[in-house]
Each structure stands twice: as C-alpha cells, then as structure tokens.
Amino acid sequence: MVTNVTNFGRSGLHDWLVQRLSALVLAAYTLFLLVFLLINPDIDHVRWMELFQQRWVRGFTLLALVALIGHAWVGMWTISTDYLKPLLLRFLFQSGCSLVLFVYLVWGVRIVWSI
Amino acid sequence: MNKKRPVNLDLTTIQLPLPAFTSILHRVSGFALFAAIALLLYLLQRSLSSAQGFAEIKVLLSGIGAKFIIWAVLCMLVYHLVAGIKHLLMDIGIGESLEGGRLGAQAVLAITLLLAVILGFWLW
Numbered sequence: 001m002v003t004n005v006t007n008f009g010r011s012g013l014h015d016w017l018v019q020r021l022s023a024l025v026l027a028a029y030t031l032f033l034l035v036f037l038l039i040n041p042d043i044d045h046v047r048w049m050e051l052f053q054q055r056w057v058r059g060f061t062l063l064a065l066v067a068l069i070g071h072a073w074v075g076m077w078t079i080s081t082d083y084l085k086p087l088l089l090r091f092l093f094q095s096g097c098s099l100v101l102f103v104y105l106v107w108g109v110r111i112v113w114s115i
Numbered sequence: 116m117n118k119k120r121p122v123n124l125d126l127t128t129i130q131l132p133l134p135a136f137t138s139i140l141h142r143v144s145g146f147a148l149f150a151a152i153a154l155l156l157y158l159l160q161r162s163l164s165s166a167q168g169f170a171e172i173k174v175l176l177s178g179i180g181a182k183f184i185i186w187a188v189l190c191m192l193v194y195h196l197v198a199g200i201k202h203l204l205m206d207i208g209i210g211e212s213l214e215g216g217r218l219g220a221q222a223v224l225a226i227t228l229l230l231a232v233i234l235g236f237w238l239w
Binding site: 020023024027030038044045046048049052068072075076079097100104107108110111114115 | 199
C-alpha cells in the first residue's frame with residue numbers, strides 16, 4: 001500500500017472515503033440552506049436567528065464545518081501533490097492550508113457558539 | 116520504452132476534451148471555494164451577530180458589486196456540487212464509458228448554466 005505522511009488518513013483509500021462522505025454532508029447542508037433562503041425571500045433577522053437557534057441546525061452546521069475541513073484538506077492536498085513538486089514549497093502550501101482550515105474551524109465554532 | 120515515441124507536453128497545443136475541461140474546472144472551483152469560505156463565514160457571523168449586523172449585511176449585499184461576487188461564489192458552489200454528484204454517480208458505475216463521460220460533462224455544464232441563470236434572476 002502506498003502511504004504518504006501528509007495524507008489525511010494515512011491511506012489513499014481512507015482519503016477517498018472521507019472526500020465522498022464529507023461531500024454528501026456538504027451537499028445536504030448546501031441544499032438545506034439554499035432551499036431555506038428560496039422559500040424565505042424576505043427574510044429578516046428574527047427568522048434567521050430562529051433557524052440557527054434550533055439545536056439540530058446548530059449540530060448540522062457543526063457537522064458541515066467538520067466535513068468542510070476534511071473535504072477541503074483532501075482537495076488541497078491533492079492539488080499540492082499534483083502541481084507543487086519542490087518539497088519545501090509543497091510543505092509551506094500544505095501548512096498554510098492547515099492554518100486556514102484551523103482558523104475556519106475555530107471561527108465557525110465561535111459563530112455557532114455565540115448564537 | 117521506445118525513446119523516440121512522440122511526446123507532446125506543450126499544453127498550449129493540446130485541446131482539452133470536454134470531460135477534461137469539466138474536471139479541471141471542478142478543481143479550480145474547489146480552490147476558489149476554499150478561499151470563499153472566509154467570505155461566507157464573515158457574512159454568517161455578521162448576519163447572526165445582531166439585528167443591526169443583519170441590516171448592514173442586507174445593505175452590503177444589495178450593491179451591484181457585492182451581488183456579482185455572491186453570484187460568482189454561488190455559481191462556483193453549484194458547479195462544484197453538480198460536478199461532484201456526477202463524480203459520485205461515476206463512482207457507482209454510471210456513465211463510465213467514453214460516451215458516458217462526454218454526456219456527463221455536457222450535462223454538468225448545461226445544468227450549471229441553467230442554475231447560474233436562475234441564481235442570477237433570484238439575486239436581482
């Protein structure tokens with residue numbers, strides 16, 4: 001089995017699965033939000049807050065956030081291993097992506113937490 | 116290996132077949148969305164912060180420039196989603212043939228174009 005220390009799950013098959021499972025979560029969350037906005041064209045702050053105050057919506061948002069981190073990591077990792085051949089450059093790019101995704105995670109948790 | 120085999124790696128002289136074009140666009144849209152998440156998180160945070168914050172976001176998004184950016188992000192999202200669904204269908208063995216690949220790529224582009232127009236009407 002080919003392994004690579006920067007793989008998300010230490011194996012390509014695991015990454016493949018993470019990519020697909022997270023894709024399903026993200027697709028469901030995207031459609032959920034888009035449909036909500038479509039059926040509430042004149043949305044106000046109260047209605048918007050009501051949506052995110054529901055426990056399951058907050059849970060769904062956190063799940064989508066975690067799925068996003070995994071999904072984006074596998075995607076950015078794939079891009080970096082395909083196009084960035086010098087190891088230092090690849091390492092810096094992957095480190096930068098990790099940092100950005102970490103910030104997204106903390107930021108997103110803070111948003112859900114402060115509702 | 117035959118060292119005299121013809122090699123053409125000048126990408127500017129290679130015309131991408133449609134499935135290759137939709138594939139690289141899937142990747143490009145993913146990269147763009149990676150950056151756009153910051154914008155979406157900012158909008159979510161401000162809109163949920165207070166009634167005033169929500170009103171500010173509403174004013175901000177009524178501007179033509181902001182609307183265009185949101186439309187572009189949503190188009191990327193829709194493209195990535197549609198191309199992703201096609202990917203999952205191919206994972207379970209649907210449309211794996213050469214002809215299926217071409218049809219799938221055409222369908223992805225057609226569906227995205229249609230949804231992009233609908234999104235445009237919805238936003239304006």
